[in-house]
Amino acid sequence: MFSLLLAAAPVQAADTPPEQLLASLKFQEGKIALPGGIATLDLPAGFRYLPPADAGRLLSEGWGNPPGIETLGMIVPTAVNPLTREGWGVVVTYEKEGHVKDDDADSIKYDELLKTMQESMKEANEERKKQGYEAMTLVGWAEAPHYDKASHKLYWAKELHSEGDKDNGLNYNIRVLGREGVLVLNAVANMDQIAQIRKEMKTVTAFSDFTPGNRYADFNEKTDKVAEYGLAALVAGGAAAKLGLFGKLFALLLAFKKLIVVGIGALGVGVAKLFGRKLKVDLSKS
Secondary structure (H helix, E strand, O other), X not given: OEXXXXXXXXXXXOOOOHHHHHHHOOOEOOEEEOHHXXXXXXXXXXXXXXXXXXXXXXXXXXXXXXXXXOOOEEEEEOOOOOOXXXXXXXXXXXXXXXXXXXXXXXOOOHHHHHHHHHHHHHHHHHHHHHXXXXXXXXXXXXXXXXXXXXXXXXXXXXXXXXXXXXXXXXXXXXXXXXXXXXXXXXXXXXXXXXXXXXXXXXXXXXXXXXXXXXXXXXXXXXXXXXXXXXXXXXXXXXXXHXXXXXXXXXXXXXXXXXXXXXXXXXXXXXXXXXXOOOOOOOEEOO
């Protein structure tokens, strides 16, 4: 699918002092109803929520990404300043493109899929270089994809390297399948934070769920649309290109500097366009 790579620098826009930006963000705690009423977050003490407008400010003014990124908000850990190198967050979006069938859960060959994704990224690098950006490499799975049939949640993580960067970036992806679409949770962090992120994301998925009537089990085959893709496309990012879904945010990667890359990654086809500075986040559309 359509893939968005994001990276943010730990420095703010020149005209926004970090202390001023942090003080202006309206963090929320406790039970959060996401915009549109599609899902809820029941945040424990260790996490806070930023509504869409403030999430956009953190992504652009705080992490050096271009403005205008549309999300349902962000989840950030309470104990870490998001404007430091140790800062990380979970970008929340929702894709209402139909009920995703999970019939292919046991038949996907993820090693072969990884090779296809790596080749697609190589092709995308040609476009990046034309626009003056460094090549990006999908190093491999930081965590191989796995699907929880009981909760209808799909997990995987990618290790990414940008030419010239010392540190590799981590995109930790979770897709929660619902009645009419997919709740997208993308953690952006450094690769050396994977143990912490893996642990924390288990907590995040535990307090994230669709509201009654929007859950996977609420699907009505007589009235509801079925998506034109399955689980493999959620991982590979192939469906977005097929469906013409451009300009949407998916998988994020947070590196020493955090930045945005937008790419279209159909299975076997890769065209990327980078916005922003020099680091990366991989937003893979599901």
